[in-house]
Amino acid sequence: MENVNIPVHVAVIMDGNGRWAKKRLMPRSFGHNAGMNAMIAMARKAKAMGVKYLTVYALSTENLARPKEELDGLFNLIRKYFTKNVKDLYAEGAAVRVIGDMSALPQDVQQLIADGVKNSPAEAQFFVILALNYGARSEITRAVNAAISRGERVTEQTFSSYLDTKEFPDPDLIIRTGGELRLSNFLLWQAAYSELYFTDVLFPDFDEKQFEKAVKSYSGRNRRFGKV
Ligand code: IPE
Ligand code: IPE
C-alpha cells in the first residue's frame, strides 16, 4: 500500500472466536487457538506496515466471569504466548507490554507476563500491548484512587499518566471484529478521538488483507478533532 496515512497506534477488539468455533461444531477453545494465530499474523502485518503500537483486547474484566474451562484454555494460551511466541517478537526487535489488572490472574501467569515485559528489547520499534483482565472502568477507578492517595488534583494530562496506557499515545484506529457495534469497556478514556472500524469478519478470519482494508479505511478519513 503506497501513499497511505499509517496509524501510529492501532487497537483491536478481537471478537468472534467462539462463534467461529461453533460454526465448525468445535469447542470455544478451538476458536481461541485460531484467534491467537490470527493475532500473531496481525502483529507481523502491523509491524511491516509501519504501525508502532498494536493493542489487542485479549481478556476483559467481564470475561473473567466465563466458565472455568474456557478461562483455563485462555490462561494456557497466555502462558504459551509468553514462553514461546514472545521470543519471535524479541528477535524482530519488538517489545511486549500489558494493560489491565494482572493481580487477578494465576500467580504463574503473572510471573510469565512480568518476565515477558522485562526481557523485551529496550529500544523497540514496535510494541504489542496485550489487554489482559482489562476494563476501562477498572483502569479509570484505579487511576483515580492512585491520584487521591497522592493527594493530587488531576488535569487531563496528569490523569493520563495514571492510566495503564501512560507509555503509549492514544489509539488512532480502533478495530472491532465479530460484528458487534460496541466498545465493551475498552479504552474509554483513550478512545475520545479514535477512528472506529467495525467488521462482521470473525477474528480468526481477520487476516492480513482484512487488516490492510481497515488501515486503508482509516487513511482516507478526515480527523478534525473538533476544529474546522
Ligand atoms: C473474543 O471472542 C475473545 C475473548 C473474549 C477472549 P469471544 O470468545 O467473545 O467470541 P464470541 O463473541 O463468543 O464469538
Ligand atoms: C470483548 O468481547 C472482549 C474481548 C474481545 C477480549 P466480548 O465478547 O467479551 O464482548 P461482549 O460481551 O460481546 O460485549
Ligand code: MG
Ligand atoms: Mg464475544
